[in-house]
Amino acid sequence: WSDLKGVHSKVLQKVVQRLYDNLSTLRGRKENGYRVGTLKWKAPGEYRSFTYSQSGFKSKNTGGRTRLWLSKLGEIPLTFHRDLPDDADIKTVTVKQEPTGKWYAILGIEAPDDPPEKPENPENCVGIDAGILKYAHDTDGTAVESLDLSDERERLERAQHDLSRKQHGSDNWEKQRRVVAERHAELKNKRRDFLHKLSNYYAREYDFVAVEDLDAKGLVELPGNSRNRAGAAWGTFLRMLKYKCEREGTYFVAVNPRGTTKECASCGVSTEKPLWVREHSCPACGFEADRDANAALNILSRGVKKRLGAGRSELTPVETALPVSSVVDAKRVVKTGSSTLKREGVSPSGRVG
Known part of the structure; x- marks a missing residue:
């Protein structure tokens, strides 16, 4: 278990939560009359994503370059595919490796939700x-x-x-x-x-x-x-x-x-x-x-x-x-x-x- 000391606590908690959610989904489907199997074993080498929630991460701008700091890992340079809203608050960071070998960071943000009002009498x-x-x-x-x-x-x-x-x-x-x-x-x-x-x-x-x-x-x-x-x-x-x-x-x-x-x-x-x-x-x-x-x-x-x-x-x-x-x-x-x-x-x- 000493290897787990090199992993941030929130990351470990999210793994347990993911397992619990999957088991809850299987139980719910079984209670609704669906035939369900068991969760498939996934070797450590096949586990291709991990999530930080609430803490353990920070977005930095060093020398004009945006970097993502992750606890226990350090700083990682980022290339945004689109700008974040100015008033966005980053709540979660999921780091994922695609089958192609490329790595992505998926940011879960909280921002004011103010969609435009729908027309009372739509014409188009x-x-x-x-x-x-x-x-x-x-x-x-x-x-x-x-x-x-x-x-x-x-x-x-x-x-x-x-x-x-x-x-x-x-x-x-x-x-x-x-x-x-x-x-x-x-x-x-x-x-x-x-x-x-x-x-x-x-x-x-x-x-x-x-x-x-x-x-x-x-x-x-x-x-x-x-x-x-x-x-x-x-x-x-x-x-x-x-x-x-x-x-x-x-x-x-x-x-x-x-x-x-x-x-x-x-x-x-x-x-x-x-x-x-x-x-x-x-x-x-x-x-x-x-x-x-x-x-x-x-x-x-x-x-x-x-x-x-x-x-x-x-x-x-x-x-x-x-x-x-x-x-x-x-x-x-x-x-x-x-x-x-x-x-x-x-x-x-x-x-x-």
Whole structure:
């Protein structure tokens, strides 16, 4: 136990707390009827993060360079990926090593939370339908294509194949393992960059955003095309969109997705449509629209009714003309930070986060 004297007390306490939290989670799931196993043993060499809370750390500025002082470890130079708020108070510091071998410090801060007030009568409203052929189709006629990561996946598969040919545990195996980790990180970072910029756009451009309350995990577990559904990362997109809407003072409403594709956005009559039918044509009222555009209108109608109390007749009468759809390449979202062509007076920001 003498080795533990070289570790700050708060770090040791957080390890015990992490173990307790994990055991509590397992017990809770078991009490709710789920089948649970046991916690997996993790060797000391696989433990890749530790946390300081309340004390044992300090941010210093020495000679114009920011350094992080950690008790029992000393000073470590820092490179911030974005500035901290002037009135932020650092509460926790988690030091983490990624599989690529790079080290990161995650700072948990406390800062005054003063989000902008939401408009009493939002005028700029949008409904968003998530899909695979088109990542997002909204009620303003914008259809954002899914991000093409086929090249990145191919590089990852080649790296994994090369790793399988190395002797496990050898120097060459470890070197190739890091290459595989870098390919995974490349895939993850490109996807998150796209999601950040797309969610930024909707949160800043609109007063009211309605989406489907999707069970992302359940969708991935459905048979057929599961890799594309997993790669779409709808759950991550919706989580990003939700917190950014709160930050920007935008209403965020998630609605029941059941029947949004089948139901006519004009009259409400449901019509069965197999997946390969991409157009909505209502046999009752004659309303015609793109399948995803019709779903987006239903999502917006349900969202407004749920949050503001308005109904379909106030949003999508038969006489309302749908905007002409414009298909936007996902690469444009990544490049410009906006899902639409730059409009006069609008300068979309590509800031991440």
